[in-house]
Amino acid sequence: xxxxxxxxxxxxxxxxxxxxxxxxxxxxxxxxxxxxxxxxxxxxxxxxxxxxxxxxxxxxxxxxxxxxxxxxxxxxxxxxxxxxxxxxxxxxxxxxxxxxxxxxxxxxxxxxxxxxxxxxxxxxxxxxxxxxxxxxxxxxxxxxxxxxxxxxxxxxxxxxxxxxxxxxxxxxxxxxxxxxxxxxxxxxxxxxxxxxxxxxxxxxxxxxxxxxxxxxxxxxxxxxx
Amino acid sequence: xxxxxxxxxxxxxxxxxxxxxxxxxxxxxxxxxxxxxxxxxxxxxxxxxxxxxxxxxxxxxxxxxxxxxxxxxxxxxxxxxxxxxxxxxxxxxxxxxxxxxxxxxxxxxxxxxxxxxxxxxxxxxxxxxxxxxxxxxxxxxxxxxxxxxxxxxxxxxxxxxxxxxxxxxxxxxxxxxxxxxxxxxxxxxxxxxxxxxxxxxxxxxxxxxxxxxxxxxxxxxxxxxxxxxxxxxxxxxxxxxxxxxxxxxxxxxxxxxxxxxxxxxxxxxxxxxxxxxxxxxxxxxxxxxxxxxxxxxxxxxxxxxxxxxxxxxxxxxxxxxxxxxxxxxxxxxxxxxxxxxxxxxxxxxxxxxxxxxxxxxxxxxxxxxxxxxxxxxxxxxxxxxxxxxxxxxxxxxxxxxxxxxxxxxxxxxxxxxxxxxxxxxxxxxxxxxxxxxxxxxxxxxxxxxxxxx
Numbered sequence: 001x002x003x004x005x006x007x008x009x010x011x012x013x014x015x016x017x018x019x020x021x022x023x024x025x026x027x028x029x030x031x032x033x034x035x036x037x038x039x040x041x042x043x044x045x046x047x048x049x050x051x052x053x054x055x056x057x058x059x060x061x062x063x064x065x066x067x068x069x070x071x072x073x074x075x076x077x078x079x080x081x082x083x084x085x086x087x088x089x090x091x092x093x094x095x096x097x098x099x100x101x102x103x104x105x106x107x108x109x110x111x112x113x114x115x116x117x118x119x120x121x122x123x124x125x126x127x128x129x130x131x132x133x134x135x136x137x138x139x140x141x142x143x144x145x146x147x148x149x150x151x152x153x154x155x156x157x158x159x160x161x162x163x164x165x166x167x168x169x170x171x172x173x174x175x176x177x178x179x180x181x182x183x184x185x186x187x188x189x190x191x192x193x194x195x196x197x198x199x200x201x202x203x204x205x206x207x208x209x210x211x212x213x214x215x216x217x218x219x220x221x222x223x224x225x
Numbered sequence: 226x227x228x229x230x231x232x233x234x235x236x237x238x239x240x241x242x243x244x245x246x247x248x249x250x251x252x253x254x255x256x257x258x259x260x261x262x263x264x265x266x267x268x269x270x271x272x273x274x275x276x277x278x279x280x281x282x283x284x285x286x287x288x289x290x291x292x293x294x295x296x297x298x299x300x301x302x303x304x305x306x307x308x309x310x311x312x313x314x315x316x317x318x319x320x321x322x323x324x325x326x327x328x329x330x331x332x333x334x335x336x337x338x339x340x341x342x343x344x345x346x347x348x349x350x351x352x353x354x355x356x357x358x359x360x361x362x363x364x365x366x367x368x369x370x371x372x373x374x375x376x377x378x379x380x381x382x383x384x385x386x387x388x389x390x391x392x393x394x395x396x397x398x399x400x401x402x403x404x405x406x407x408x409x410x411x412x413x414x415x416x417x418x419x420x421x422x423x424x425x426x427x428x429x430x431x432x433x434x435x436x437x438x439x440x441x442x443x444x445x446x447x448x449x450x451x452x453x454x455x456x457x458x459x460x461x462x463x464x465x466x467x468x469x470x471x472x473x474x475x476x477x478x479x480x481x482x483x484x485x486x487x488x489x490x491x492x493x494x495x496x497x498x499x500x501x502x503x504x505x506x507x508x509x510x511x512x513x514x515x516x517x518x519x520x521x522x523x524x525x526x527x528x529x530x531x532x533x534x535x536x537x538x539x540x541x542x543x544x545x546x547x548x549x550x551x552x553x554x555x556x557x558x559x560x561x562x563x564x565x566x567x568x569x570x571x572x573x574x575x576x577x578x579x580x581x582x583x584x585x586x587x588x589x590x591x592x593x594x595x596x597x598x599x600x601x602x603x604x605x606x607x608x609x610x611x612x613x614x615x616x617x618x619x620x621x622x623x624x625x626x627x628x629x630x631x632x633x634x635x636x637x638x639x640x641x642x643x644x645x646x647x648x649x650x651x652x653x654x655x656x657x658x659x660x661x662x663x664x665x666x667x668x669x670x671x672x673x674x675x676x677x678x
Contacts, residue, residue, distance in 0.1 A: 015482045102478030102512055105485050154547055180548060184579040185513065187586045187647060193551040216488065216502065 001116060004048040005029045006036035006062065007078065008055055016049065019105050033057025040066055045073050047112050052079035052090065060093040067094035074115040087183065106217035110169040128163040131210055131223030133202060135163055144206055154179065155198050162211065162221040171218035195219055236409040240402025248395060259383050266376045271336060274357050277307065278369050282359065294320045306372045308341070308354055314364030343372070353377050412441045425659065428456045473515065481508045517650055524576060524653035536577060538568040538602040538611050545581045546600050549589065557594030563601035568609045570677045572658050580654040583647040584613040584673050592617035612674035619671040625664040
């Protein structure tokens, strides 16, 4: 995948670029808004990671200009500003996701992954399947290996999100944001408890376990460990 | 409402006091004028009568009774205001323009007053008169008097007109006072409502100026200048906070990233990996404390005010209840939700959710297994109320104010994890929403309520 990173903090940029390259991506970088915009307009990218506060042209302006030129490259904003307001501003300006600094690198990777998948719109699915676990989005029914599983509405949404991102790491923050629509971290790690409940319902008594914990990152659902 | 408030305004009270003083002095002036005019008119009448008596007595001395009678008869012909009656010893009229001796009323002085009938254009009218009796030899008596009808009319006019004019003056004064107070009140209301908005956090608002350039405008201009200054300071503070956020978070970012990088290169199992992982979670705790502080600062600056919308506390509470349900269950605590209809308030849903989550989190932490935590969102007499009640150890009454203060963690809870900023954030969110945060006794346990007026 081709990526553009626009970040003015030299060390953060080096770390980010190295990390992305290690993960197998092709990365271009820029240290200010103007260079970033020129690069973004001259080459096709799969994803752009842009800091909100940049010299010469700030991140918001950069993305606004990009969108005015008809460029629809998915943009992930990085920002030290964590206010919901700032997030809304970022998304209004044309950003597709917003990540507050400091972030875990796995979180960034997970979000980039999700952004790139969103870019390839699949046919409207009414059924999700991972291994022998099936989720019918119309009847809101879950079955594993033929036997039906009783899920609460929120558990259903949690499982749906995980299954839509099957094979991808999904972080706790991503789950809080998409399943609960909360933009804060509760003091206790409530997500872990919800996951362990869900796990008890879909994995207990079945082989192999589908819902896995990804150390230091989050969770992933996939067929065959 | 407006009318009732009117009477309590300073302007109206001033008007009433001045009106009373004015009415008093105007009344005194009118009374003095009345009294003086009356005295002058009386004196004039009395002098005229005195002069006539003097003239008549001279005639009498010079020409005797006959001469006197002639003069009286002559004067009676074109009398005007003058009244004359000469009577004999048996009170039969000898000369003059009065038909009969009238019933006299003594006054304090030598003068007498009486009423008589006078033919005015074909009708008889009773007129008041004032005069003096002059005794002649042989039991003859002469009454010399003047019609004082005009004078009495003037007096009556004065006494009837006075209360009316006083009443007119008072009502005009009251209307004027009311209008004036209303205008003042309107200006003050503008200033008050703007101040409230500013206090609520909208520092960009300014007091309205009129074109009058009066004292209120001077006041408003000064206040506006003060607000400009405060806004500049706040903006400066915000900029500092923002750049601190940027400058401090970036190094934290790098620190976390380095640790993460090291961890990725290490084999998953092993002592080093565990060490690095705990260093990462230490960094995360540092970051979250830092985030809470920034969030509290933001909430206290009222900056999130612009992102307020209609929020249903009941739905919000239900979501938080659902989020914490499994957590409570794991700790062996019953988490209950009091069902209620929708409770609408204006607010920032995310901050309110976070505040409620903090309260629930705290309640679960401090309630021993087997306890019960109850979430409620309802509208009662006090307004919209969102509360979390537990039956844990509670907080003693003297410790409650301290519990809300920043960084303060109560001695009894030192062993529990948490940054201690939970309740402080709740307090800041409450302030942002102009809600009251109350810590009360749940007998036993703690009841924390946010009351939206």
